[in-house]
Amino acid sequence: MVLDSLGKSLRGVLQKIARGSVVDEALLAEVVRDIQRALLQADVNVQLTLELTQRVRHRATEEKPPAGMSLRDFLIRIIYEEVRGILGKDRPFEVKAKRILLAGLFGQGKTTTAGKLARYFQKRGVRVGLVAADVHRPAAIDQLEQLSKKVGCEFYADRSERRAEVIVRDALARFPPHLAIIVDTAGRSGIDTELVEELKRVRTALAPDEVILVLDAAMGQTAGRSAEAFHKAVGLTGVILTKLDGSAKGGGALSAVAASGAPILFIGTGEHLEELESFEPTRFVSRLLGMGDIQTLLERFEELSNKEAAEKAAKNLMSGHFTLRDMRAQLDSLGQMGPVSKILSMFPSFGGAKVDPKSLEETQGRLRRYRAIMDSMTAEELDNPQILKADRIHRIARGSGQRPTEVRALLKQYETTKKAAHGLASNRRLRRQMEKQFGLTGETPGN
Numbered sequence: 492m493v494l495d496s497l498g499k500s501l502r503g504v505l506q507k508i509a510r511g512s513v514v515d516e517a518l519l520a521e522v523v524r525d526i527q528r529a530l531l532q533a534d535v536n537v538q539l540t541l542e543l544t545q546r547v548r549h550r551a552t553e554e555k556p557p558a559g560m561s562l563r564d565f566l567i568r569i570i571y572e573e574v575r576g577i578l579g580k581d582r583p584f585e586v587k588a589k590r591i592l593l594a595g596l597f598g599q600g601k602t603t604t605a606g607k608l609a610r611y612f613q614k615r616g617v618r619v620g621l622v623a624a625d626v627h628r629p630a631a632i633d634q635l636e637q638l639s640k641k642v643g644c645e646f647y648a649d650r651s652e653r654r655a656e657v658i659v660r661d662a663l664a665r666f667p668p669h670l671a672i673i674v675d676t677a678g679r680s681g682i683d684t685e686l687v688e689e690l691k692r693v694r695t696a697l698a699p700d701e702v703i704l705v706l707d708a709a710m711g712q713t714a715g716r717s718a719e720a721f722h723k724a725v726g727l728t729g730v731i732l733t734k735l736d737g738s739a740k741g742g743g744a745l746s747a748v749a750a751s752g753a754p755i756l757f758i759g760t761g762e763h764l765e766e767l768e769s770f771e772p773t774r775f776v777s778r779l780l781g782m783g784d785i786q787t788l789l790e791r792f793e794e795l796s797n798k799e800a801a802e803k804a805a806k807n808l809m810s811g812h813f814t815l816r817d818m819r820a821q822l823d824s825l826g827q828m829g830p831v832s833k834i835l836s837m838f839p840s841f842g843g844a845k846v847d848p849k850s851l852e853e854t855q856g857r858l859r860r861y862r863a864i865m866d867s868m869t870a871e872e873l874d875n876p877q878i879l880k881a882d883r884i885h886r887i888a889r890g891s892g893q894r895p896t897e898v899r900a901l902l903k904q905y906e907t908t909k910k911a912a913h914g915l916a917s918n919r920r921l922r923r924q925m926e927k928q929f930g931l932t933g934e935t936p937g938n
Contacts, residue, residue: 497779507521519551536746550569588617591699593703596680599707599733603759610767621642631677662674706730731755732748735758756769864893865901
């Protein structure tokens with residue numbers, strides 16, 4: 492997951508609290524040192540780190556736990572609240588037809604982010620128009636055009652025009668009404684007068700609802716100073732942090748930008764168009780500390796192209812009437828929702844678990860083989876797995892290019908999945924979310 496090293500360290504702190512025989516001054520001192528080490532290794536500002544840990548120590552010694560809450564749980568809540576506090580306030584981002592100006596320095600990921608933002612809008616039912624207003628880098632225009640084709644949205648560019656503001660005015664005149672218009676602008680190696688003046692002219696031509704700065708998380712603490720400079724120059728409504736998945740300095744960038752007063756709206760969590768997440772500090776810290784994020788998981792489910800089949804599969808799983816056809820629908824939806832590691836991080840039961848990357852890779856490969864095997868089955872076999880005997884298993888293996896042992900492994904996994912539904916039903920919090928999402932009854936599978 493994003494900031495995996497920081498998350499692992501902070502989860503270790505929580506585990507230390509849970510394992511401690513007693514919450515005393517010695518344990519508190521050790522916890523404070525561990526938090527400081529974790530934050531500093533993630534490039535969080537030294538002064539900010541010291542202030543945070545001082546507040547943790549003060550609250551743990553001076554405040555009394557609410558009635559019915561143990562001292563351990565109270566200390567964990569304090570840590571959660573203080574880490575949450577350094578990431579700024581939630582700023583709702585309304586997805587509707589609006590005009591968006593993307594700004595930023597060279598190489599920060601503006602063009603790719605424009606494509607991701609377009610996909611984000613279109614998956615939520617809002618048509619998009621992308622405008623190539625980087626008149627200094629022809630490759631950026633080509634890249635944005637390719638992204639627009641992948642997303643399936645409108646695109647406008649004028650390679651012969653050298654004035655960005657003219658391109659923007661022409662795009663507004665040519666695009667049909669009721670589009671969300673995203674303008675990709677030029678960057679520089681640093682903030683200079685020429686860049687600022689061009690952005691001001693583009694802003695006047697566009698009259699944007701949002702002026703969003705795109706920043707590479709690898710900038711670390713300097714991201715805050717860049718956000719402050721752009722905000723002073725053109726007035727920002729928000730920031731998108733890119734490449735947060737691979738940046739050791741991600742903690743520094745997140746905390747520094749939040750401290751600058753510019754709200755973080757989105758974070759880039761990978762290279763694919765779908766890997767742009769709405770940034771909500773509360774959810775982010777929950778996942779960071781291994782507490783899960785069921786709401787984001789359900790929102791990803793809402794974006795599935797074949798949600799009806801996935802809903803039916805989930806209902807059948809919870810009710811006990813689960814077939815291989817339902818299992819195939821689950822695998823299809825799982826593939827659309829992203830890598831297994833990111834999905835697991837959203838479950839409270841797995842958020843803090845240590846999962847071997849090699850094991851995850853093997854799991855991804857196994858799921859692909861299972862999908863190929865089920866594609867080689869007849870409709871009758873998908874709906875009635877009990878008829879799959881030796882002769883059918885060998886035929887399916889030949890048709891899918893797999894070994895019969897792989898087919899039997901799939902059938903074993905299918906039976907395990909059915910049994911796992913009983914465990915799912917016993918997880919009260921998750922079941923309430925599932926019931927709300929799918930309209931399930933309160934009955935336990937098999938009853």
